[in-house]
Amino acid sequence: xYIETDTDRRYWFKPSTLNMDYSSGWQQxxxxxxxxxxxxxxxxxxxxxxxxxxxxxxxxxxxxxxxEWEFSLTDSGSSxxxxxxxxxxxxxxxxxxxxxxxxxxxxxSAGYQLAxxxxxxxxxxxxxxxxxxxxxYARLVRxxxxxxLSVYSDASRSTLVNSATHTIPATxxxxxxxxxxxxxxxxxxxxxxxxxxNVRVFNGS
Numbered sequence: 001x002y003i004e005t006d007t008d009r010r011y012w013f014k015p016s017t018l019n020m021d022y023s024s025g026w027q028q029x030x031x032x033x034x035x036x037x038x039x040x041x042x043x044x045x046x047x048x049x050x051x052x053x054x055x056x057x058x059x060x061x062x063x064x065x066x067x068e069w070e071f072s073l074t075d076s077g078s079s080x081x082x083x084x085x086x087x088x089x090x091x092x093x094x095x096x097x098x099x100x101x102x103x104x105x106x107x108x109s110a111g112y113q114l115a116x117x118x119x120x121x122x123x124x125x126x127x128x129x130x131x132x133x134x135x136x137y138a139r140l141v142r143x144x145x146x147x148x149l150s151v152y153s154d155a156s157r158s159t160l161v162n163s164a165t166h167t168i169p170a171t172x173x174x175x176x177x178x179x180x181x182x183x184x185x186x187x188x189x190x191x192x193x194x195x196x197x198n199v200r201v202f203n204g205s
Contacts, residue, residue, distance in 0.1 A: 016059045020178065020199035026055045027090070033181060039197035040180045042073070042083065047190040050092045052082075052181025059203060061086065061175040066202040067140045070155070073107055073194035074132045081107040081182050081192040084138070088174035092184040096122050101172045103142065105149060107192065114140070114149040114164040118172050125149075125166040133194070136161060145170055 026035045030051035032043045045051050073083060082093040085104035092098055099119050106113040106124055109132065115124035130136055130151050137152045150163040178199070182192050 016201070016203035018057060018059075018201040018203075020055075020201070022197070026053045028053050029092070029181075039195045041195050042081075042180075042182075042192045044076075044191045044193050045081075045182050047081070047182045047186040047192075048184070050181075050184040052093055052179050054087075054090050054177055054179040054181075057176055057178060057201065059176065061142075061201075062204050063170065063173070064143050064204055065141075066205055068157070068198075068200045069138050069196055070135065070198040071138060071194065071196045072133060072135045073192060073196075075107055075109040076189075076191040076193075083107055083180055083182075083192060083194075083196060084140075085179040085181065086175045087177045087179050088172075090177055090179075093179060093181045094183050094185045096120055097185055101174055103140070103147065103168060103172060103175065105138065105140070111162075112149070112151070112164065114147050114166040116147070116166065116168050116172050118169045123166070125164040128162040128164040130161050142168060 022035045022038050032045040033051050033053050034041050035053050082104045085102050088101040091100045102117045104115050106115040111127040111129040113124040113127055137157055139150045141148045145168050147166045147168040151161045153159045153161050
């Protein structure tokens with residue numbers, strides 16, 4: 001009798017892993033959001049105009065994945081920022097007008113939400129709070145129709161600040177692009193300032 005003592009997770013196919021490179025390959029739309037120095041920077045980026053940067057992941061996300069990133073953001077009012085969005089294409093970021101599936105981190109001065117778009121239908125979780133302008137560490141997990149966005153105060157992600165959960169329709173598919181931006185159809189008086197870096201994508205896990 002042989003007893004299996006190796007309990008590591010096994011896959012029929014090796015998951016795709018990506019450490020996002022911010023030095024090249026990004027497309028920029030509008031101003032006030034730029035890439036370089038291993039991060040994306042929001043320089044008082046105004047909502048109400050198509051402002052964003054985007055880059056293809058190089059693969060399409062499964063319905064099970066984990067994404068992590070580091071961020072420090074300050075919102076002016078309910079800015080409706082979409083500073084981190086996984087999208088099925090490269091259309092502008094907004095709540096409803098474009099037909100583009102997405103799962104995204106929605107930010108405002110009141111906190112953050114885990115949100116998604118199924119075609120043109122936008123839904124989001126209740127708001128979870130964090131302190132604007134502090135360095136924090138996010139982890140987004142999708143497992144089928146279950147989504148969790150957790151924010152931690154440390155890089156090892158052991159001290160939880162807050163988390164948001166949301167049901168993601170099974171029909172939200174084809175996510176193949178990472179975008180950083182602001183909502184193109186919200187008030188142009190709302191701004192987003194800060195940075196995102198150290199993005200890692202684990203597809204299939």
